[in-house]
Amino acid sequence: MSQRKATSDAGRATIRDVAERAGVSVASVSRVLSGNYPVSEELRRRVMKVVRDLDYVTNAHARSLAGGGTPTVAILINNITGAAFAHVAKGVEGAATLRGWLSLVGTTGDDPERELALVNLMRQQGVSAVILLGGAYDYDEYQLRMARFARSLDAAGSHLVLVGRPPLEGDVPATTVDYDNEGGAYAMASHLLSAGHRRVLVLPGHAELTTAQGRLKGAQRAFEAYGVPFDPGMVRHGPYDYEHGYEAVEAALHDTPDFTAVLAGTDVVAAGAMQALRAAGLRVPEDVSIVGYDDIPLASQLTPQLTTVHVPYEEMGRVALRAVADRREGGAGRRKGADGDHLVLGTHVVVRNSVRPPGQHG
């Protein structure tokens, strides 16, 4: 406990050590390293040699305390193993690294407590922005919670970015990067309808999840547009996972076995649905068609390859980071609440082999 300095010799080299050993001042070393001040070639050489000898690296904490610092973004994600969000994270991380920014990643596990704790932790770190990934549960409290985050971060000179969530209401200092969720669902459902399907099992996801709400709404609109009655009994809610897809189809086969297609809220859900159909002796797509959503790699790896909606996840990540970077460079001149606060990216249907007209066996 007491010997705090026991490992003193193992501590990292400071800029003072370098200065001393090179026989120059601390200021000169700093200038050589940051390179934003003219120094003589001789000085540079002397300093750099010592830097190499000592394997010196600047202390990022001290640097950012003194004002220099590397810009940092924080990525907060529910579950890092979810393929879709992993792609967004990749987009953010790639774009960040490209401009020399650093990225922190935290996982919330869908726990509001942890989300709060992490936002505060990131605030402590002085991040330039906090990027929140993934659909949100639209509790009454949600809007207030996010608005509080947004203001809190804004007051600290940071910024909140919502990716894949609906924008916040009112004059809240946050940026939203979204995709045309409802439109994708509309197009996907239209694809099924135009193939002749009328009885479609819909598995949009959790009823409270904003993503699921949008996907369901898009499907409903498509049914309307085609003049096909939409049967609420054909909708089954549940989590975005394989098991739900499997169980929902199992249950539907028992309750309403006349469906000829499955509109899954997610590729993973589609995979589960496909498996359940097979287990029941049904063929895909000969007996039942299936479509997914997200277009993660799994979609093209299933048999048959899945027709699905492509969502530009990685691009969204890049866009999110760009929005933050622009805002940061735009600086004081830009007002919050400006036009760029809500960015929407397009989606499109990717046609593969999991859809056929109904009743066409063989």
Add this chain to the structure above:
Amino acid sequence: MSQRKATSDAGRATIRDVAERAGVSVASVSRVLSGNYPVSEELRRRVMKVVRDLDYVTNAHARSLAGGGTPTVAILINNITGAAFAHVAKGVEGAATLRGWLSLVGTTGDDPERELALVNLMRQQGVSAVILLGGAYDYDEYQLRMARFARSLDAAGSHLVLVGRPPLEGDVPATTVDYDNEGGAYAMASHLLSAGHRRVLVLPGHAELTTAQGRLKGAQRAFEAYGVPFDPGMVRHGPYDYEHGYEAVEAALHDTPDFTAVLAGTDVVAAGAMQALRAAGLRVPEDVSIVGYDDIPLASQLTPQLTTVHVPYEEMGRVALRAVADRREGGAGRRKGADGDHLVLGTHVVVRNSVRPPGQHG
């Protein structure tokens, strides 16, 4: 450019602001917040109220400069979208958050340049440890490179952890968390052999990748143990992706079509292989058996569900973090090069539905 203080009022609140507003000294505020010094109830209340009013959070940079700081681990990963490594990352992140540690994530994209840059960046951040994820390419240079990283980090009071890579040779200050790669492959190949398969297509991965080398070796040992001649012509190297699995099977069907089973180096490779077999009109497992490696969720989502080798990825992540934490608490008393430097976790075969004895149609 010039108006550096333009946004002055937007800057975050400092501990001094809190102290002033609460009418107490800076030291008192610090003591209330860190809680490692007795303060009166009255003082605590006064300070906490102001903290809430101002939405104050401590500046992590200043704190860690002054010695307080939150311990941080860095996770360096080739590709965040790879399922296996994502699980390790999840394990590390979860264990880190559990003890209040922070985790940084960086992706290297298999680029040694970026790897170097990131290690240095992390060193600047003063991380407690750098955790390198994933199989390594065993170039001559690799050992030297890692040894340099290890010493460099060690000198800065940090530590290098290799996860899923072979341990470093010699007296290098690094910890390795590994799994029984070769043993898993041995068991998996034995499973096929005991089912009666003799002609097995082996897709171990890239020839230079240490993971692939181990998996191939394990398979070879199993063949030896069973007294079955191992045909090098049945081995096809390539990347751990879906396309490689597909193309390798396609090529093998042309060159050596007498194989009755596929031993894939990865579940994803197995998925590709399965697809190629189907495309050629072969059934799995009736005509050809397939096994994978890793036991990622995909394995149980394929049709048929894949028999594979379970690798405790998430556990490895947790173990890696625990190793770092222990070392940190063990402190100066522990010598580098101690026993705990190489941890090996077990693997086991998970039997599902993708294997049948050869020649048993129906």
Add this chain to the structure above:
DNA sequence: CGCCGTGCGGAAACCGTATCCCATCGTTAC
């Protein structure tokens, strides 16, 4: 009533770096 111990709050010294301001030196112009 005075002394001393105790508990709590304040002033100040760092942590490692960037930057401002000034001193110095060599150079050029008058």
Add this chain to the structure above:
DNA sequence: GTAACGATGGGATACGGTTTCCGCACGGCG
């Protein structure tokens, strides 16, 4: 020849906390 000037390097200070060292006030006891 001297003054003014540009190019560099050094010293000092600020960044926002933590922590050590002190001093003060209060209470109990002799």
